[in-house]
Amino acid sequence: MTNEFLAFAPISADATAGVLTPAAAVLDEMMARVGVDGLCAAFADPGLLALVDQHAAAVRDAMGDAEREVDAEGLAAYAKSIVFAARRGGRALPAPGEAPMRSADWMAAEWHLLRLLGVCALAEATDLLES
Template identity: 50%
Template sequence: MASIGAAGLEAAARHPGLLAAIDQHAAAIRDSLFGDLRELTPVHLAGYAEGVHEAAVEHGWQLPEAIDWSAAHDWVLTRLLAVCALAR
């Protein structure tokens, strides 16, 4: 939440396209995790985010130094931002 969540969710309030993308990713995360869980907890979400981040880094992804939330977004950032939205 500290590295991208707060700024990204604030930007989503101003950019409907970003908000829609976050909503789609959040729905996919809920569908993925609810198959095995009765409730999404912060611990489950943190573990999921860690897994997404680790897999992305293994494939060469790096967190950008500066993020332009009004521009097109990559899958990893949007997915991590959706985890932040669910946690909030």
């Protein structure tokens, strides 16, 4: 069997609907690892929400200082740099689907987790997440 059919078959919009760009895939992974649980906790705790807002503002400022757009590519690159730095420092990320932290735990979360939560908040606020 050859792939000749695939070479000439038209690609419908339905066939590509679930395909994520590399940047969207990074943001999706960050949402799975920290964003969903962290943002849920933040929306239930005004103090934590204020902390997440501060981290989101710091991310936005850092991207502006680096003359980067607050878009999927820029946020994904920023998130990857935080993840790489955390790993170099021996810090881990929660695995996707790992048991969520309680709100009080998020208030005491390590800096890299809060910064990634700020990235997730920006991605959500600017409609950059794939549906």
